Amino acid sequence: MSNNEIKTLTILQLNDLHGYLEPHWEMVHETNEWSLKKLGGLARISSLFKNIRNESPGAILTVDNGDTFHGTYISTTQRGLSMIEIMNAMKFDAMTTHWEFAYGPSGVKEISKKLNYPMLGINCFYKDSNELFFQPYQMIERGGLKVALIGLACPIVDKTMPPSFSEGVYFTIGNEELPRWIETVKEKEKADVIVILSHLGFPQDIQLAKEVNGIDILVSGHTHNRMDHAVVINNAIIFQSGCHGSFIGKLVAQIQNKKVISFKHDLIPVDDHLDEDPVVKSLVNSTLDPHRKKLNEVVGEITMPLHRYSMLSTPMDDVLLEAIMSAASTQIAFSNGWRYGVPIPAGVVTIDNLWNIIPVNPPVQTVDMSGAELWQMLEDNLERTFAANPYEQMGGYVKRMRGITMYFKAENPNNCRIDRLFVGKKKIIQDEIYSVAFVTAQGVPMKFGKNRKKLDIDSITALQNLFKSKEKITPSQVQTVFEI
Numbered sequence: 001m002s003n004n005e006i007k008t009l010t011i012l013q014l015n016d017l018h019g020y021l022e023p024h025w026e027m028v029h030e031t032n033e034w035s036l037k038k039l040g041g042l043a044r045i046s047s048l049f050k051n052i053r054n055e056s057p058g059a060i061l062t063v064d065n066g067d068t069f070h071g072t073y074i075s076t077t078q079r080g081l082s083m084i085e086i087m088n089a090m091k092f093d094a095m096t097t098h099w100e101f102a103y104g105p106s107g108v109k110e111i112s113k114k115l116n117y118p119m120l121g122i123n124c125f126y127k128d129s130n131e132l133f134f135q136p137y138q139m140i141e142r143g144g145l146k147v148a149l150i151g152l153a154c155p156i157v158d159k160t161m162p163p164s165f166s167e168g169v170y171f172t173i174g175n176e177e178l179p180r181w182i183e184t185v186k187e188k189e190k191a192d193v194i195v196i197l198s199h200l201g202f203p204q205d206i207q208l209a210k211e212v213n214g215i216d217i218l219v220s221g222h223t224h225n226r227m228d229h230a231v232v233i234n235n236a237i238i239f240q241s242g243c244h245g246s247f248i249g250k251l252v253a254q255i256q257n258k259k260v261i262s263f264k265h266d267l268i269p270v271d272d273h274l275d276e277d278p279v280v281k282s283l284v285n286s287t288l289d290p291h292r293k294k295l296n297e298v299v300g301e302i303t304m305p306l307h308r309y310s311m312l313s314t315p316m317d318d319v320l321l322e323a324i325m326s327a328a329s330t331q332i333a334f335s336n337g338w339r340y341g342v343p344i345p346a347g348v349v350t351i352d353n354l355w356n357i358i359p360v361n362p363p364v365q366t367v368d369m370s371g372a373e374l375w376q377m378l379e380d381n382l383e384r385t386f387a388a389n390p391y392e393q394m395g396g397y398v399k400r401m402r403g404i405t406m407y408f409k410a411e412n413p414n415n416c417r418i419d420r421l422f423v424g425k426k427k428i429i430q431d432e433i434y435s436v437a438f439v440t441a442q443g444v445p446m447k448f449g450k451n452r453k454k455l456d457i458d459s460i461t462a463l464q465n466l467f468k469s470k471e472k473i474t475p476s477q478v479q480t481v482f483e484i
Contacts, residue, residue: 120151
């Protein structure tokens with residue numbers, strides 16, 4: 001492009017879809033209170049993409065920040081492959097990754113080979129060679145612009161997730177590698193605009209932008225931030241667009257002399273004002289129809305909505321923990337502080353809802369832990385949630401727990417946050433041994449406890465048994481985690 005000519009770049013973002021193909025319930029703030037609204041659906045999103053492509057001038061990029069091929073029954077049980085044809089029809093330009101590694105590095109490669117667009121990442125390497133696992137960047141020439149898309153995969157895969165997720169590979173933050181790749185696309189590829197496609201998380205992306213010069217636009221993912229307004233850090237425009245395909249982010253930037261001179265950002269709700277793309281709708285139906293009878297089976301009833309939209313504890317996880325504890329007959333239960341899983345309204349609960357609560361469907365496990373180990377495990381979890389250094393924030397929300405009451409100060413330094421712990425109504429005793437139920441190594445990491453046992457019951461079955469045992473379920477109104 002000539003130095004003084006102004007060009008338009010439009011970026012459309014989907015992040016953290018987690019396998020949700022159709023419209024679903026979502027929690028929104030349309031007034032000063034939470035309410036439930038039907039949002040999302042890939043057929044609607046495809047229609048929105050087509051409309052913007054047809055109506056907007058200049059270069060238009062459509063990007064996916066990952067956590068796409070995992071999170072529902074239809075995605076997880078078929079290792080993401082059931083979604084390939086649908087996602088190809090959406091015509092993305094590139095994506096990066098995180099929960100895709102639930103299928104192991106070989107599973108990620110299998111998905112990647114079938115996609116019509118690349119998976120990008122400068123921060124994932126083979127252990128045996130230190131070679132890159134992904135293509136580092138994608139150059140796109142469109143609308144008179146040369147746009148460089150540089151990928152950053154989620155770096156916590158080999159640090160907090162099960163070992164099978166990262167077999168043979170390792171991850172870095174990418175902050176040390178990124179300046180070299182920015183220089184490469186500027187000098188070698190003559191890029192007009194540098195766009196970072198990141199799954200680090202919003203706090204991490206803020207830190208990255210502070211440290212690394214030369215980023216024009218940073219499209220963020222992982223932390224499910226529903227941003228009405230983009231932010232600018234060190235001249236980098238940063239935005240993120242919620243989760244589950246409920247919203248699409250749209251950034252329109254004016255480019256002159258390889259600089260962004262102005263921009264406009266919108267967070268677009270994917271609601272019933274949007275038409276459905278008939279091609280994508282047909283693909284979604286053909287994917288889901290063989291499973292609808294099973295997934296629509298009613299298992300019980302709840303008296304209040306279940307959701308995961310708070311940091312400390314949630315009714316969705318209260319139900320999961322009650323099922324785990326009931327299955328194991330223990331005094332304490334833990335699960336990971338997952339962010340994904342769309343809300344379930346009050347009323348009937350189906351098999352589909354149970355898979356949305358815990359799509360990995362792990363076995364229920366038990367372990368014996370000392371009071372000292374419980375205390376240290378929770379201190380570690382608080383550090384990974386609230387660390388002052390964003391790069392050390394490696395979890396979702398605070399670990400979910402039942403049978404434990406924790407008083408803590410989030411602002412305190414590492415290993416000094418917990419004020420008091422109670423098991424039931426009694427203060428925890430450091431050298432006493434407690435029987436604990438949990439699911440996944442994220443619930444109780446391998447380094448803690450003794451006598452680990454996998455029970456002959458998986459999480460979905462445990463949930464089904466809980467609903468069978470009660471006419472209706474009201475999640476516990478007793479807060480299990482307190483901040484003071």
